[in-house]
Amino acid sequence: MMVLLINLPGESVRKPEEHCGLAFLKAYLEARDICTDILDAYAKRLSITECLSYIMEWLKQDDNCYIGISPFVTSHENFIIVGEYIKRISPSAIVFAGGHYASLNKEYLLRTYGWLDAIIVGEGEISLYEMLINPFNVNVAGVYRRGLEDKFIKRERIKNLDVLPFQARYLTPNELEGQPFAITTSRGCYGECSFCSISSFYKLNDCIKQTFRSPQSVSAEIHRLVDDYNISSLKIVDDNFFRDKSDDFLDELVNELSDLEISFRLSARPNDITEYRAKKLKELGATVIGIGAESAHEDSLRLFNKGIDISYSDRAIKYLSDNGITCLVNFIMFNPIIDIDGVLENCLFVEKHMHESLFHRINSHLWIRTTDPIVDKFVELGLCDRQGFPYIECRYKNKEILRIREIFDIWCNHNMKEYYADADILMANGIVGNKHIYEHYKKMLEQDVEILKDLVMMCKENRLEQDGEKYVRKCMEETK
Template sequence: MKPEIVLVRLKGYKDLKETADHLSEPLGLQYLASYLRENGHSVSIIDGLTSWRTSEEVVGEILKANPKIVGFTITFQEYIQENLRVASILVKSGLNAHITMGGHFPSACHEMLLKNFSQIDSIIRHEGEVTLLELLQELEHPNRWTKISGLTYRYKDKIHVNPPRDLISNLDNLPFPSRDFLPGLVSKGFRKAAILASRGCYGQCRFCSVCAFYRSAGGAVWRGRSPKNVVEEMMDLVEAYGINYFQFLDDNFFGPGRDGVLRAEEFADEILNKGLKVKYCFACRSDNVDERLFRRLKKVGLDRVFLGVESASQRFLDQYGKGISIETNRKAVQTLKKLGLDTSVGFIMVDPFATCDDIRQNISFLKGFDKQYIEVEPLWGSLMVYAGTAIDVKLQQEDLLHDNYLDLTRTYEFCDPKVALIDRIVRSTLTKWINLALYEKYVRATWSGDGSVNAKERATLLEMAELQLQDLFLEAILMVVDRVEEMDSIEEAQKVMETLSTEIEEKMKKNSSSLIQLLQVLRLSKIM
């Protein structure tokens, strides 16, 4: 049957490996498809990532389907250019369909996108289930589109911005997302499923597109499904597909205050009472971490946590609007280590206002981590400026942004020229060492060995190499900071940049030669 609507997620990165870590279902599109199907409409989803299709192949499938509506999902601005290119090809190929876009970035820049790109007919802002359904129902009657809340659209060469739609208050009322791609992933040996237990985040981080996305709509910014509803979906997936691992994609697994704690406890009780034997991971804030509660969650399968620590500078934490202290971050990491829970830490090493002392403070904080349990993502992370965020507005007001809202990675001016030089040196000289330090992560993700002792030994050696390279990398950054800061002027520092880069290169080669040899040997092993 010909679909009325085709929903599209394009492949984000050309060289992304096909690994269990990266092949996550397009859960947002699957929620949309399930809601539309429940209301009697035919929907097709084309996912360039899980199906490993090129943009050209996606275009061919859309033209063949010839739907009434094509909907693109776009989270961040680094994806927008390719989506615009594909939309333009569709129009030039004669497709007579309404092209709409949704997600964080289009919601933030809805008027600018429609003004500058004629291949787009509308933008669905914020949560899309009800808005997309109403657009589909009224597609042949554009004079009625004014009544569709949450829609920005072009009609008779004018841009119309309708009032925002309130966020969905009761998520239990939504049907479970369709699982169009899970059978294919399971057939490849993957037993992991993406799942959402909540939507939104009650935090007020000024750099976060999630915060901007939900706070610009009406209604509660964080809403949780009932634990009973969540566990019911988990059980369905275990029974239907043999899923043994759940990746919660919640922006924050926990709700605010005491109610958030009680809900997490109820979730643990529900898993225990149902006898569900699975593992799972989620993201949360550092002030959500409580030893008693997390011990209880670990008992029912929790094995990994992502924390947005961001900085070891209280000045920066306050500037980012985190509402968290350095000590709270430190205590959270220590508690997770004590419980033996693997932890990924989001960290921003530099931003436009960073100083050399800030970098030293951050490195000192990171070196205190037990890297056997704590993974820092990334090791050298600069602030990402997402459209529509409070930090985006601030940098524009202070004339520090170099690029426009469509650029893949928006660059900015550093207030301290020495920090700017340090950033250049680290990125130009140490990038290869960053990649080597992360190499083991991708080896483990692609490993489909037979579980033999030799294979496990190789994985252990790789982990040791990774940890040592991370330490060398942090020491090299400190070396760069010390050398640049001791210069009398930025001009003097720039003159010795090439010499300094060579010196760092030689030091890293000398200190890591045995590790490099180990990695080269392991690259040739059957583990790949």
């Protein structure tokens, strides 16, 4: 039996990263003597043509094969191209899909695409293994299989993540282009943000929101990575690093890793960053902490079901900054309910914290998928008719906001690659030790804020349509 797991090709100015979901599947299957390859076309920057060529060569090895695809909303078109191609050249191959997008849209995808044989729903290691070792017509928990749709059985979550083998390392440091290796210490998040698929995804298994590894297991994997690759940095890719109100895990992990000199990047909710935790994170070696601030506009925070106000983000940034840790602020500048004053509030928040924090490009807006809980709210507000797939089409309450966004996108898109050339380095390693890169990055961010504030003022003065795009194009000419 041969298994190929595919991360589809896609265009991005970002540097490559490991696909931890596929890496865990590979490790789990190979620990049970099932030969498993990963084609990470995204990380290796392969075109769709190169991806198909690889698949053709791989299929020549064995007809008894299973090919799994991990599609994202953004790779839906390539998902169709690859799936159709596999079945055309090898009708006997079993084609399955998994991950958030496939799991949450399982009924639609299996109904629409005849080449798709099954979907691994939710957490995949055990479900996939049992699908592989049983005849394909056997109903397996966690597998939504063609012909057995009405007999689907949920798979319980893996409650103790220590039972899983360490994830496979299938990309070399050179292929990661300077990005650190990734590691997982937990799965899921206790939050219920309405725009996020994490909670919905794990509920496909059961109602347990978050599962964990022990500090001893995490430490053992990190020590192995240091021994095998001589690494000096790691990215913890948990949906949320913190697990409850206890500090025990962080305290124990600091002790377990006290013999190493290694830096970390991780993510947390703003309310999880306390003064004590910031100090312990510094002791751990954290250089970059991502927080989901999302918005400075209170109505937007309520829409997002954050359960906190912006003061938690202000405090988190301060605690981290006081300890020399760079804060990466995840932020949604535009959304369908925000008004002109709300965009200005967002601008002022970015302006307030740009001198000690990092931001993704601030032209970010809310992408709304068909399965996001927030869709129900937009339907209730009369801004959405549930039209579209895989994204839902939503109207903006204030059409002028949409126009500001369109004009601001012109500005941001002209130097997006340059922005992330700096931002990716800073997001991986932090501001400390990268002052020259940070100064160049900050100059671009300052321009972003200035231009967006000017567009807001033009809107307030009823000059946006007349002057907005001309102003942005003039700014672009001046920066050439």
